[in-house]
Amino acid sequence: MIEESELRHLRRCVELAAEALAAGDEPFGSVLVDADGSVRAEDRNRIADGDRTRHPEFALARWAAENMTPAERAAATVYTSGEHCPMCAAAHAWVGLRRIVYVSSSAQLTAWLAELGAAAPPVRPLPVNDVAPGIVVEGPVPGLDEEVHALHRRFHSVV
Numbered sequence: 001m002i003e004e005s006e007l008r009h010l011r012r013c014v015e016l017a018a019e020a021l022a023a024g025d026e027p028f029g030s031v032l033v034d035a036d037g038s039v040r041a042e043d044r045n046r047i048a049d050g051d052r053t054r055h056p057e058f059a060l061a062r063w064a065a066e067n068m069t070p071a072e073r074a075a076a077t078v079y080t081s082g083e084h085c086p087m088c089a090a091a092h093a094w095v096g097l098r099r100i101v102y103v104s105s106s107a108q109l110t111a112w113l114a115e116l117g118a119a120a121p122p123v124r125p126l127p128v129n130d131v132a133p134g135i136v137v138e139g140p141v142p143g144l145d146e147e148v149h150a151l152h153r154r155f156h157s158v159v
């Protein structure tokens with residue numbers, strides 16, 4: 001269940017996605033929160049320079065591996081504007097992070113990209129649990145997901 005107190009983290013993810021969009025990157029943002037509810041790190045998509053692996057969820061998994069103990073990672077949550085792609089879901093699981101809460105799902109993104117006439121991604125948009133069955137996953141968040149939809153419409157220049 002998504003607690004009321006978690007909404008600020010989810011809203012921050014949408015803000016980070018908007019920052020990414022403003023910088024010419026794809027609109028995705030993520031926040032890493034520890035068991036005490038403290039934000040430990042945040043990032044946004046940074047693929048505009050040409051490295052298409054620079055997803056925020058991947059960056060946060062690596063940050064967690066370098067800066068948190070295994071016990072801390074096992075109690076942490078990654079909030080994200082869009083459900084982890086298979087690469088990021090794998091990284092999340094490999095470093096032993098626990099929970100994921102997403103604003104919008106990969107299924108929603110797939111439908112939105114089709115509706116916008118955008119190219120399908122080169123990696124199949126599998127749900128997180130198809131890649132990493134042990135991860136606790138929650139989302140989407142009704143209402144906030146429409147804000148993410150709007151960012152994708154702007155990225156693909158259909159406002």
Ligand SMILES: [Zn+2]
Nearest residue numbers: 055085087088
């Ligand atoms: Zn990813």
